Amino acid sequence: MSANPTLIFDCDGVLIDSEILVCRLVSEELTALGLPLSVDDVILRFAGRPEREMMAELERDYGGPLPESFLARTRARTAECYATELQAVANVGEILRRLRAPFCVASSSAPPKLRLGLAVTGLDVHFGENVISAASVARGKPAPDVFLYAAGWMRAAIPDCLVIEDSVPGVTAARAAGIRTFGFTGGRHCPPDLGARLQDAGAETVFADMRDLKRLLPSAFAEPLAA
The missing domain is CATH 3.40.50.1000 (HAD superfamily/HAD-like)
Structure with missing residues (x-):
């Protein structure tokens, strides 16, 4: 070197x-959809990986496409969380x-x-x-x-x-x-x-x-x- x-x-x-903030929001939104994942589970599975790959894996778990509201709500809540907590x-x-x-x-x-x-x-x-x-x-x-x-x-x-x-x-x-x-x-x-x-x-x-x-x-x- x-x-x-x-x-x-x-x-x-x-x-x-940011990971703890975003993974908490993802956990909350997934749980609301009936796909409960703890914050620790979200961190273990998805921290460090692109959103598109997370979505593909989640949709396999969900058995089909997730509602459009999932990404929209997660992104909006992330922006709000960044403004106040990041x-x-x-x-x-x-x-x-x-x-x-x-x-x-x-x-x-x-x-x-x-x-x-x-x-x-x-x-x-x-x-x-x-x-x-x-x-x-x-x-x-x-x-x-x-x-x-x-x-x-x-x-x-x-x-x-x-x-x-x-x-x-x-x-x-x-x-x-x-x-x-x-x-x-x-x-x-x-x-x-x-x-x-x-x-x-x-x-x-x-x-x-x-x-x-x-x-x-x-x-x-x-x-x-x-x-």
Whole structure:
């Protein structure tokens, strides 16, 4: 790897603490339709995966198409929830400000939801146009497509990239792309066993405080972080 790698951040659960919010809303809307899934079940099955793949799997469970109101209500409630509850992951803004390595975000979220989450938390200013959605590729995580696309977008060689991910599908996707991967377990949705599962999927190390990225990858930073 280059001494100054290109960092590819997942968004939900890595940059913004959104997984617990969205999975709660999905659980509530599914339960109202007579397809009860707990918040923990939604996290386990769908965190890190694109909406289109979640919908295909849910419709198999449901025995046919879900009512159109499901997506409409979930998206509307997500926008409302983002406006009132969404927060950036602790310390991530400080980390992004101090990075000297190039970086981008590569997410399973659809572009409007991805942009909204970054804007509400004020993190959008750090990324500019370097915001990549799995909507731009044929297959979502755990396929490698979105990370291969992100590396190409950043004009970075695969061996010079590093992915930061919080989900097993995301780590699996990054490793399938041949990219080194760190697992992150600092989101409120993360169960106690997530770190072990991320390492089993191929993450070379796991950390729960975004400030630890400076210790793990000191060459990527312009100056020491405040204690």
